[in-house]
Amino acid sequence: xxxxxxxxxxxxxxxxxxxxxxxxxxxxxxxxxxxxxxxxxxxxxxxxxxxxxxxxxxxxxxxxxxxxxxxxxxxxxxxxxxxxxxxxxxxxxxxxxxxxxxxxxxxxxxxxxxxxxxxxxxxxxxxxxxxxxxxxxxxxxxxxxxxxxxxxxxxxxxxxxxxxxxxxxxxxxxxxxxxxxxxxxxxxxxxxxxxxxxxxxxxxxxxxxxxxxxxxxxxxxxxxxxxxxxxxxxxxxxxxxxxxxxxxxxxxxxxxxxxxxxxxxxxxxxxxxxxxxxxxxxxxxxxxxxxxxxxxxxxxxxxxxxxxxxxxxxxxxxxxxxxxxxxxxxxxxxxxxxxxxxxxxxxxxxxxxxxxxxxxxxxxxxxxxxxxxxxxxxxxxxxxxxxx
Numbered sequence: 001x002x003x004x005x006x007x008x009x010x011x012x013x014x015x016x017x018x019x020x021x022x023x024x025x026x027x028x029x030x031x032x033x034x035x036x037x038x039x040x041x042x043x044x045x046x047x048x049x050x051x052x053x054x055x056x057x058x059x060x061x062x063x064x065x066x067x068x069x070x071x072x073x074x075x076x077x078x079x080x081x082x083x084x085x086x087x088x089x090x091x092x093x094x095x096x097x098x099x100x101x102x103x104x105x106x107x108x109x110x111x112x113x114x115x116x117x118x119x120x121x122x123x124x125x126x127x128x129x130x131x132x133x134x135x136x137x138x139x140x141x142x143x144x145x146x147x148x149x150x151x152x153x154x155x156x157x158x159x160x161x162x163x164x165x166x167x168x169x170x171x172x173x174x175x176x177x178x179x180x181x182x183x184x185x186x187x188x189x190x191x192x193x194x195x196x197x198x199x200x201x202x203x204x205x206x207x208x209x210x211x212x213x214x215x216x217x218x219x220x221x222x223x224x225x226x227x228x229x230x231x232x233x234x235x236x237x238x239x240x241x242x243x244x245x246x247x248x249x250x251x252x253x254x255x256x257x258x259x260x261x262x263x264x265x266x267x268x269x270x271x272x273x274x275x276x277x278x279x280x281x282x283x284x285x286x287x288x289x290x291x292x293x294x295x296x297x298x299x300x301x302x303x304x305x306x307x308x309x310x311x312x313x314x315x316x317x318x319x320x321x322x323x324x325x326x327x328x329x330x331x332x333x334x335x336x337x338x339x340x341x342x343x344x345x346x347x348x349x350x351x352x353x354x355x356x357x358x359x360x361x362x363x364x365x366x367x368x369x370x371x372x373x374x375x376x377x378x379x380x381x382x383x384x385x386x387x388x
Contacts (some may be wrong), residue, residue: 011209021383022304024265027285028069029297030062035290036083036134039276040094041348042115046278046285047094049077050085057081061113066280066300069364074113082107084134086148088141090162092116095123095139095146098132106132112162124165127158128285135227138183140190142209143352147190149173151181160207167211171212175205182230184279186237186257187341187375188352193220193230193239200224200244206257210354221262222251229277229286233303234347235380239282240268241275247275254303319372322379323386326363328372330383336376343371362387 012343026175034053039046049061059081062071077096084097086254108126113119126132138149140309147170150156157170178197183190193204214221227244228249232238240252250267268286275289287298318334340360341352350365360372365387374381 021302023302024268025300027298027300031071033224033297034288035274037277037288038085038087040087042089043276050082052083056209062089062279084139085347086139090146097126098137100133127167133372135179138181140185141184142185152177154309155167156271172212175203176201180226182228184230186232186233194228196226218260225249229275231279231284233279233284319383323388325388328360328362330358337374341373
């Protein structure tokens with residue numbers, strides 16, 4: 001009898017766990033609702049600001065704490081309100097630029113936010129000749145630099161180095177030109193897709209910063225769409241929502257870069273246009289925008305998996321000495337290890353690159369627990385280590 005009771009409890013717990021995965025949950029909405037805002041992530045917090053709200057263009061920003069599901073207003077960006085700006089984060093700082101300002105002018109300003117100093121600083125203006133308006137700019141960061149794509153121009157892809165405060169041209173985006181595209185980063189590579197040009201676009205492209213090269217990947221399933229939402233969690237990317245010929249799409253898709261394949265996940269119940277999204281740790285978040293339903297304006301997505309498949313076989317890879325100092329040394333009997341990424345315990349990619357020998361410099365990483373990931377055809381070879 002006791003055995004049956006224990007089994008019943010365990011089955012209920014398992015059912016509850018499964019139910020909690022691949023699910024969207026309504027969260028606390030942003031205090032001041034808006035559309036065409038921008039968002040980035042620093043550490044364990046999300047930041048959302050600018051956009052159109054309260055019948056005006058805004059320059060305010062809010063910080064989101066997913067642990068407590070609360071919003072805190074931070075210092076206002078010291079410039080004109082704007083809509084359609086892009087953003088990304090590098091080395092613990094956020095960057096915001098572009099958009100249309102309160103004077104209805106295309107704006108080439110670029111700003112840096114330091115959460116430790118609670119300070120906004122104006123940085124080098126955006127490259128000349130880009131279209132800084134709504135739905136034209138896509139931003140993402142890889143490692144210690146950021147990237148900006150102008151979806152409409154031919155010479156349209158630039159890299160920003162915060163150390164030198166300079167912009168430099170990179171390989172032009174070869175995909176279809178259009179409005180309302182989405183971009184994010186998985187590991188050490190950037191991804192851009194969807195949008196509307198001559199027609200609705202389902203293309204999906206990968207950018208390799210080491211090779212400075214774009215590669216076409218498997219098309220995004222489902223109908224083409226403009227202004228979808230996108231973010232990454234661990235080693236997977238996510239794209240969904242958006243509009244196709246006046247119809248709101250609710251479907252969402254999970255991208256697996258190792259196999260270049262898509263998997264449909266739970267539909268999002270949120271009817272929205274011009275929203276923002278990002279991933280923090282093992283969860284995804286979307287919200288704000290023009291709402292066409294009475295649901296909350298902020299949603300959390302819990303994936304069915306972490307995006308990491310462990311292959312914990314000691315005869316394949318070993319880290320020594322662990323904890324490590326400034327140099328991570330590893331040995332392996334695998335000959336197909338080419339690239340790596342280092343993930344924090346919160347799921348944030350802190351470092352990535354191409355392997356040269358069997359050492360990786362981790363001098364720039366703060367002390368803590370990390371995972372060293374090697375992408376494989378069968379999944380991800382992952383080893384845990386501690387940095388002193």
